[in-house]
Amino acid sequence: MPPHRRTLVQEEALGPLPWAVVLVLALDTATPTLVAGLARWSPDGATEVLAERAVPSGNRHAELLTVAVTDVLRDAGLALADVTAVVTGLGPGPFTGLRVGVVTAAAIGDARGLPVVGVCSLDAVGSGVRTVVTDARRKEVYWAAYDAAGARTDGPGVVRPEELAVTGPVVGDARFAERLGVEVTPAEVTTAGLVRAAAPQLADPSSAAPLVPLYLRRPDAVPPTSFKPVTTS
Amino acid sequence: MSEPLVLGFETSCDETGVGLVRGQTLLSDALATSVAEHERFGGVVPEIASRAHLEAMVPTVHRALAEAGVRASDVDAVAVTAGPGLTGALLVGLAAAKAYALALDTPLYGVNHLAAHVAVDELQHGTLAEPSLALLVSGGHSSLLLVPDLAREVQSLGRTIDDAAGEAFDKVARVLGLPFPGGPPIDRAAREGDPQAIGFPRGLTGPRDAPYDFSFSGLKTAVARWVEARQRAGEPVPVADVAASFQEAVADVLTAKAVRACRDHGVDHLVLGGGVAANSRLRALAEERCAAAGIVLRVPSPRLCTDNGAMVAALGSRLVSSGVAPSSPDVGADSSLPIDVVTR
Numbered sequence A: 001m002p003p004h005r006r007t008l009v010q011e012e013a014l015g016p017l018p019w020a021v022v023l024v025l026a027l028d029t030a031t032p033t034l035v036a037g038l039a040r041w042s043p044d045g046a047t048e049v050l051a052e053r054a055v056p057s058g059n060r061h062a063e064l065l066t067v068a069v070t071d072v073l074r075d076a077g078l079a080l081a082d083v084t085a086v087v088t089g090l091g092p093g094p095f096t097g098l099r100v101g102v103v104t105a106a107a108i109g110d111a112r113g114l115p116v117v118g119v120c121s122l123d124a125v126g127s128g129v130r131t132v133v134t135d136a137r138r139k140e141v142y143w144a145a146y147d148a149a150g151a152r153t154d155g156p157g158v159v160r161p162e163e164l165a166v167t168g169p170v171v172g173d174a175r176f177a178e179r180l181g182v183e184v185t186p187a188e189v190t191t192a193g194l195v196r197a198a199a200p201q202l203a204d205p206s207s208a209a210p211l212v213p214l215y216l217r218r219p220d221a222v223p224p225t226s227f228k229p230v231t232t233s
Numbered sequence B: 001m002s003e004p005l006v007l008g009f010e011t012s013c014d015e016t017g018v019g020l021v022r023g024q025t026l027l028s029d030a031l032a033t034s035v036a037e038h039e040r041f042g043g044v045v046p047e048i049a050s051r052a053h054l055e056a057m058v059p060t061v062h063r064a065l066a067e068a069g070v071r072a073s074d075v076d077a078v079a080v081t082a083g084p085g086l087t088g089a090l091l092v093g094l095a096a097a098k099a100y101a102l103a104l105d106t107p108l109y110g111v112n113h114l115a116a117h118v119a120v121d122e123l124q125h126g127t128l129a130e131p132s133l134a135l136l137v138s139g140g141h142s143s144l145l146l147v148p149d150l151a152r153e154v155q156s157l158g159r160t161i162d163d164a165a166g167e168a169f170d171k172v173a174r175v176l177g178l179p180f181p182g183g184p185p186i187d188r189a190a191r192e193g194d195p196q197a198i199g200f201p202r203g204l205t206g207p208r209d210a211p212y213d214f215s216f217s218g219l220k221t222a223v224a225r226w227v228e229a230r231q232r233a234g235e236p237v238p239v240a241d242v243a244a245s246f247q248e249a250v251a252d253v254l255t256a257k258a259v260r261a262c263r264d265h266g267v268d269h270l271v272l273g274g275g276v277a278a279n280s281r282l283r284a285l286a287e288e289r290c291a292a293a294g295i296v297l298r299v300p301s302p303r304l305c306t307d308n309g310a311m312v313a314a315l316g317s318r319l320v321s322s323g324v325a326p327s328s329p330d331v332g333a334d335s336s337l338p339i340d341v342v343t344r
Ligand SMILES: [Zn+2]
Pocket: B113, B117, B138, B140, B274, B275, B306, B307
């Protein structure tokens, strides 16, 4: 799908981070479980998760996300002023919830002058060679495939599970096992996964892509070909 | 000590509004709109509006700060529309506002969009007389409110039982081949027309009807029938006369009911708000009838009548100065937030 017309969100590009160790606030609202985490990341690839909240918030992401951020800061004994970068999942995921995480990350980054890095949320589910599936509603799944090094080789896409040809292990939303015809190892978005997926952009935030959600579907709206007369509608 | 600086967010429909207010002083009112993207659908498409809000959010905040000449760190409180409105659209503004409030370490007020339409008038005409009556008419709402205390108590006297007045404008504009949204082109076309040319019905004005409720569905259908009958007969449609007569019917009902509500409740101040309050005939008729009834009419400038962030900041500022407690950190949006909830 082509990138959406206008792009947001972070207007000025930021140069390489001057810090050897980056304190990352990681957020994701692409699935029914919102994730807020704090992690120390260093350019040698070491990631230490300091605090994490995974809240099964359903459609209450907007209510609970900033609360979860406050909670992980308290858990880690840190303040938002200590955070040096924000990572957010860009989906794919149900649109309304997905936007909550993206706009929250953009706003926190803007207010505190922090780089904000967006990653494909599926990249943060499981590790190694795998196919990731999450609930796309409407009897479809969001999916992506990864090689042994963990690099995405196909996707993200949205498809009916019956039409998804998978080889190798499948992780993610296990409710789709039957319709996929394979075993699905339950796995969810994690702070470690988000930070791992963000590593190249954290190493050089000027390379960070615009924070554009991976909607994968167009808005449900069909322009009327002709308007019916009001009196017969 | 200077008065508090309040940052307001409004995303209940298709306008991304971010405004800054200090006390009752308007500092900035930055707006992005997705209205052009909805035109070909003949109405606001919620998902398109929500996507546009996300894209516009941070740049609109930057514009608001730049226009006001302040820094984000100067902000003392954040206010955001928590409802009523389109859920997906509301949630973008709510999440953004909560994030700014968290990152700037300020209190957050989730507020009622309709009360904000009333509050915005304080930026132009000073502290509201209390009680006041408010007539709010737009594409999304048609409401008659009694406002004993803008910070704490707003009561609904009446509302539309079917279409909002602005929706009727959109549908009539479509019937007449005028662009979306229908308010401004109908207002323009009506200037050349005769408001008495066609006697369109006045909904809910019978002696047994609810005195303060509105209905615009019958009017819309009557206009469409009238126009379609002309078209079927192969006769030209007198667009200006239809527009003027339709607009007259809307303005007549709205102002008659508002003035009656003022009289019945012993209130001598009326505030207009909402996009339809920009309609020239509604303003003129409201002035005429209020003057005759000894009612002081307050109408914000058209720019502030339509949805914007400054109105939310204005209500936020009023809440701060009235000592109202901020919202809880887990405040959510409510697409049908009742008007008696000024802040949640
Ligand atoms: Zn409005």
